[in-house]
Amino acid sequence: MDNVIINIAEKSDIKEILEIYSYYVLNSPATFEIDIPDINEFSLQIEKIQNKYPYLTAKINGKTAGYAYAAPLRTRKAYDYSCETTIYLHHKYLNKSIGTKLYTSLFEYIKQMNILNIYACITYANTESVLFHKKFGFQEAAHFNNCGYKHNTWHDILWLEKIIGSHKTPPAPFINFNDLKL
Structure with a gap:
């Protein structure tokens, strides 16, 4: 889709982002969240992520069609050179290259952060997401069996990894997303 606009998420986007996420909470094992978070809790989660990492939206004609963000892999300082990414698309906008545009933009920011x-x-049963990530060069790093129970079924998870830089000693300093010269 050519009319997709990728932007940094704003407070005015939170309601639509939560609507997208709510669909997956209720209808999918893509998230192990069982209950839809309230808007205030969800807003605080986004704000906390945006203190250090990019949180992006994809919009079509002003309507949020998906979102993606980076977050800490772990909270200790030594983990600054690693992050976890998350992406959700509105269920009506799957397989329309929106995810590719979101991840391409997100990875550009992540590289700039060093x-x-x-x-x-990823939930193991979510083969579309696994294939999507592998298209971006992710490889399986770990497989955990029966670690989540949702919708009356036990689910495995996969941890996938993508190395995007050289591990020099010392590494280039981590740059907070908010300190990037955008």
Whole structure:
């Protein structure tokens, strides 16, 4: 889709982002969240992520069609060179290249931050997401069996990883997303 606009998420986007996420909470094991978070809790999660990492939206004709973000893999300082990524698309906009545009933009920011390792945690049954990530060069790093129970079924998860830089000693300093010269 040529009319997709990728932007940094704003407070005015949160309601539509939550609507997209809510669909997956209720209808899919793509997230292990069981209950839809309230708007205030969800807003705080986004704000916390945006203190350090990019959180992007994809819009078509002003309507949010998807979102993607980077977040800490772990909270200790030594993990600054690694991040976890998440992507959700409105269920009506799957397989329309929106995810590709979101991830391409997200990875550009991640590289500018001097992050070297990108990880994604995916429910094993979500083969579309696994294939999507592998298209971007992710490889399986770990497989955990029966670690989540949702919709009366046990689910495995996969951790996928993508190395995007050289692990030099010392590494280039981590740059907070908010400190990038955009």
